[in-house]
Amino acid sequence: MIENNSGKFIPTFCPIRHVLDRFGDKWSILVVELLSHKGRMRFSEIATSIGDISQKMLTVTLRSLEADGLISRAFYPEIPPRVEYELTELGKSLIPPIKNLMDWGQAHLETILDNRKRYEEEKEKKKISAT
Amino acid sequence: MIENNSGKFIPTFCPIRHVLDRFGDKWSILVVELLSHKGRMRFSEIATSIGDISQKMLTVTLRSLEADGLISRAFYPEIPPRVEYELTELGKSLIPPIKNLMDWGQAHLETILDNRKRYEEEKEKKKISAT
DNA sequence: CGCCCAACTTACCAAACGGTAACCAATATT
DNA sequence: AATATTGGTTACCGTTTGGTAAGTTGGGCG
Numbered sequence A, B: 001m002i003e004n005n006s007g008k009f010i011p012t013f014c015p016i017r018h019v020l021d022r023f024g025d026k027w028s029i030l031v032v033e034l035l036s037h038k039g040r041m042r043f044s045e046i047a048t049s050i051g052d053i054s055q056k057m058l059t060v061t062l063r064s065l066e067a068d069g070l071i072s073r074a075f076y077p078e079i080p081p082r083v084e085y086e087l088t089e090l091g092k093s094l095i096p097p098i099k100n101l102m103d104w105g106q107a108h109l110e111t112i113l114d115n116r117k118r119y120e121e122e123k124e125k126k127k128i129s130a131t
Numbered sequence C: 001c002g003c004c005c006a007a008c009t010t011a012c013c014a015a016a017c018g019g020t021a022a023c024c025a026a027t028a029t030t
Numbered sequence D: 001a002a003t004a005t006t007g008g009t010t011a012c013c014g015t016t017t018g019g020t021a022a023g024t025t026g027g028g029c030g
Helices: A015-023 A028-038 A043-050 A055-067 A089-093 A095-129 B015-023 B028-038 B043-050 B055-067 B089-093 B095-130
Strands: A071-076 A082-087 B071-076 B082-087
Touching: A015 A028, A015 B028, A015 B095, A028 A043, A028 A055, A028 A071, A028 A082, A028 A089, A028 A095, A028 B015, A043 A055, A043 A082, A055 A071, A055 B095, A082 A089, A089 A095, A089 B095, A095 B015, A095 B055, A095 B089, A095 B095, B015 B028, B028 B043, B028 B055, B028 B071, B028 B082, B028 B089, B028 B095, B043 B055, B043 B082, B055 B071, B082 B089, B089 B095
Parallel strands: none
Antiparallel strands: A071 A082, B071 B082
16 A cells, blocks of 8 residues: 555555546646646646636645646745746656547547436436336 | 536536546546456446445446446346446547556656655755754 | 345445635835 | 735635445345
């Protein structure tokens, strides 16, 4: 067993679990994706680009991406301070696999939503016919 | 905005958010991965293969994968009953992108864990030097 | 009669996740 | 003197997630 950065324990032997554990949160992949398009970005730029992320969660997300070496943080002690983030080489290496998954999503999203709707309708029918 | 299968609302225009929303849970990708290796599997087979999934979560996960058309469910009304699951064509189309992500994980997991440890150590050092 | 099987379903509960709002630093502007 | 700036941190709290344990189905079997 191995302890991750939030104190949870997951099986050592299973890299899948680690990947899921790392990217299963709400914002990490989104931030990586964003940085892959825009290059270096300031904290506030990322915040407004995403739109509905809270300041706290953006900080938490950026910190954990930085801890894993996926992004780098450059602090400029000006007044007011400026902080810039960008993908490291390791972070950049993550772009192709993420892009693949996103392309798959783009290609099949409609089908999935249709399936989901159909499934719900079937369930409703069965409920009614069971009365 | 679009409502997903758990009643949450996410921006329509962003397929990334949908993919994350769909696969951000703890078990979905793991089940797809497993079925991609083993083909058809019974409920109990999946349960013991994963090892630490609860019956409830396996049911929930399988239902939502079925709702989205990623797996098919075959029920045999024998005594005791038998249920078999396998990937649909749509589900199979998901294997390559998932495999890419997993390969990336396998390749970089150690680096990430090292980075994470180093980051924690640096943080500790700063804490001590600040006293 | 009572207990077994597989594959659930349900009620209940604990922990994790993530949001809100307040506070901070140091300087520049009003 | 008060306010604004950026990029945070922190305490608090509600929601979501997922686990535990019990109950359900119906025929087979000791």
